Amino acid sequence: MSAAVSRADIVEAARGWLGTPYHHQASLRGVGCDCLGLVRGIWRELYGAEPEIPPPYSRSWAESLGAETLAAAAMRHLQPVACGAARPGDVLLFRWRDHLPAKHCAILSAPDRILHAHDGAEVSEVAFSPWWRRHLSHAFSFPEITD
DSSP: OOSOEEHHHHHHHHHTTTTOBBOTTOEETTTEEOHHHHHHHHHHHHHSSOSOOOOOOOTTHHHHHOSOHHHHHHHHHSEEEOGGGOOTTOEEEEOSSTTSOOOEEEEEEETTEEEEOOTTSBOEEEEOOHHHHHHEEEEEEOTTEEO
């Protein structure tokens, strides 16, 4: 792992992915990515090689597995943060229903903005609206962050 990075470095790297088309399981800036691919790509830009490569996954993996697979992977490589204490540069996980595992991730780019990739659109920066806040389930910081 390389030297520590700042929150500004993370947000800058994430914004470099703006406009990347959505592509399930991909992680190539400017070519295609999904939400996990976005986080993986940012990791590679800031730290080098990924700590683990995810196995192939279906679009309905969270519903079919019923386990907190995404949150568990984040716990292995990122630092947990209280959801209310998340800061720009942190990774946010969302669940669509209370009884389902988290299956979407984004980068908090400002106190009121997130960057994410979602089906049918390009990587975009959007308002961290009340709807998103209601679905927030976990927050994590990248390792070795400097402020």
